[in-house]
Amino acid sequence: MKVLLVEDEPRLAEALAQLLRDGGWQADTAADGPSGLELARSGGYAAAVLDVMLPGLDGFRLCRTLREEGNSLPILMLTARSDLADKVAGLDCGADDYMTKPFAPEELMARLRALVRRQGEPPAQGLAFADLRLDPTTHALSRGEKSVQLSPKEFGLLRLLMAKGGAVCPKGAILEQLWNGAEDNNVEAYISFLRKKFFYLGSRASIATLRKVGYRLEDPEEGAASGK
Ligand code: CA
Numbered sequence: 001m002k003v004l005l006v007e008d009e010p011r012l013a014e015a016l017a018q019l020l021r022d023g024g025w026q027a028d029t030a031a032d033g034p035s036g037l038e039l040a041r042s043g044g045y046a047a048a049v050l051d052v053m054l055p056g057l058d059g060f061r062l063c064r065t066l067r068e069e070g071n072s073l074p075i076l077m078l079t080a081r082s083d084l085a086d087k088v089a090g091l092d093c094g095a096d097d098y099m100t101k102p103f104a105p106e107e108l109m110a111r112l113r114a115l116v117r118r119q120g121e122p123p124a125q126g127l128a129f130a131d132l133r134l135d136p137t138t139h140a141l142s143r144g145e146k147s148v149q150l151s152p153k154e155f156g157l158l159r160l161l162m163a164k165g166g167a168v169c170p171k172g173a174i175l176e177q178l179w180n181g182a183e184d185n186n187v188e189a190y191i192s193f194l195r196k197k198f199f200y201l202g203s204r205a206s207i208a209t210l211r212k213v214g215y216r217l218e219d220p221e222e223g224a225a226s227g228k
Pocket residue numbers: 007008009051052053054
C-alpha cells in the first residue's frame with residue numbers, strides 16, 4: 001500500500017519515508033502544497049500524511065480542497081504547533097487524525113494503520129447503498145426480493161464504491177486495487193455492466209462518472225434529504 005507524504009522539510013520527509021518503507025509501505029513525497037494536491041487527486045493512496053506549514057498551499061487548505069472535491073482519502077495532519085486552535089482548524093478541514101511534532105515513530109505508524117483499517121471496513125450493517133444490498137459471500141446483488149449475480153470484477157468494483165458511501169472513489173484507487181494499476185483497462189465497461197444490473201433490479205441508485213476523477217454512487221433520495 002502506498003502513502004502520500006506532503007512535507008517540505010527534506011530531512012523529515014526522508015525520515016518519514018524511511019519509516020513507512022520499514023513498515024512495509026510505499027511512500028510518495030511532495031515538498032509543497034500544490035504538488036501534494038495533484039498527487040492526492042491522482043488517487044491510488046491508502047492514506048496521506050500532511051504537514052500544516054507548506055509552501056504554496058497549507059495542509060489545512062489542501063485537506064479542505066480534497067474534501068470539497070468529494071475525496072475521502074484518510075488524512076493525518078502533522079504540525080509543529082500544538083495549540084488548540086490549530087487542532088480545531090485541523091478537524092474542521094476534514095482531516096481524520098492529528099499529530100503534533102515531535103512524535104514517536106511507532107505512534108505515527110499505529111495511527112496510520114488505524115486510519116487505513118477504518119477506511120477499508122465496510123459499514124457495520126454490511127454492504128449496502130440506497131435500496132441495494134451486496135452479499136459478500138455469494139456476490140449476489142439484490143433489491144428487495146430480486147437479485148442478480150455479479151462477476152468477481154463487478155463485485156470488487158461495487159464493493160469499493162459502496163465502501164465509499166456516496167463519496168467519490170478515485171479511478172486511481174480502482175485501478176490499483178482491481179487492475180494492478182494497469183493504464184490499459186476496461187473499468188468503464190464494468191461500470192456500464194453494473195449500471196445495467198442496477199436497471200434490471202429497478203434500483204433508484206446510479207453510478208455517476210466524474211471525468212478524470214472517478215466514480216460515485218448516487219441515491220436521489222439521499223440528495224433530496226440533504227438538500228444537495
Ligand atoms: Ca513545514
